[in-house]
């Protein structure tokens with residue numbers, strides 16, 4: 192994330208008083224399908240909040256509940272402290288961008304952007320300056336007379352964004368708006384979108400299934416699976432301190448090491464696996480007993496490889512050259528361990544399948560999974 196003058200928008204813990212969107216025990220059923228299971232959620236004012244999870248986990252349903260396109264089967268939704276459960280979409284003040292963009296093909300760019308203002312019966316005289324200002328914000332000043340099919344994919348994206356922000360919504364809802372773009376344009380739009388959001392300060396709920404995109408853009412991420420929130424936190428918290436195996440493996444790669452708890456002390460535990468032992472910190476939610484079998488997550492990029500020194504010896508099973516990194520899979524005491532080595536220098540030794548090498552990492556890189 193690029194630095195900005197105010198530092199992190201959301202460095203302080205969420206305060207209910209400034210939550211722009213709040214879900215209280217929200218459940219959503221579609222017939223037999225339980226799409227959301229008692230969801231609790233708080234989106235702090237002004238923050239960029241991402242819902243991240245695989246297809247079908249309930250992201251769009253969550254967004255549609257904020258918009259009022261759907262109503263909860265149970266629980267309450269609040270926007271800016273006002274209970275809106277049951278309030279229809281047209282009485283909620285949100286801007287929305289869909290993956291399909293849904294631009295009106297027969298309307299010009301300016302007419303597309305003016306649409307929300309007309310719906311809100313804004314004075315005709317005030318519409319043109321607002322449209323111009325919104326188009327300027329997305330760097331499309333002078334494009335008002337064009338039609339959507341005369342624009343590139345990235346420009347269409349910006350029109351959809353201008354249309355969503357022109358009436359100064361309380362909340363901006365974005366449902367995978369970048370996923371149809373190719374990688375380079377997507378990365379560029381990620382930066383633009385985030386800069387625009389910072390400038391406007393509009394509370395934004397962003398849906399994506401792309402881990403890197405969520406990590407890059409968000410103040411907070413809610414990782415979802417199967418209608419539940421697995422973990423909510425800052426990107427670095429979620430990545431460095433995953434609380435479930437799902438989070439550890441869905442966000443980037445993780446080694447999941449099977450271990451046994453040998454001793455417990457306040458705040459830490461002594462664990463053994465594959466013939467080695469280590470002290471690990473005890474996360475609040477992790478309450479094992481002595482002798483329990485547990486799992487530890489270890490990021491592959493935290494693993495160091497050396498020909499002679501380390502904590503455990505491994506035999507190389509697979510080597511994949513990936514440009515910026517080399518990915519190794521090693522067998523260490525019967526446990527498969529993946530190591531992602533930066534290709535910052537030519538390795539001072541050869542690593543081919545069958546070779547042996549020593550693996551090491553810092554103890555605090557091992558994260559117990561409750």
Ligand SMILES: Nc1ncnc2c1ncn2[C@@H]1O[C@H](COP(=O)(O)OP(=O)(O)O)[C@@H](O)[C@H]1O
Nearest residue numbers: 221224226244245246247248249250251252253
């Ligand atoms: N209108 C609907 N009728 C029936 N099932 C639905 C409806 N909308 C969503 N679902 C189901 O709810 C679950 C969550 O869907 P959705 O929120 O669209 O997931 P995501 O956006 O994360 O891919 C899925 O199992 C989906 O099939």
Ligand SMILES: [Mg+2]
Nearest residue numbers: 247250251252
């Ligand atoms: Mg969806």
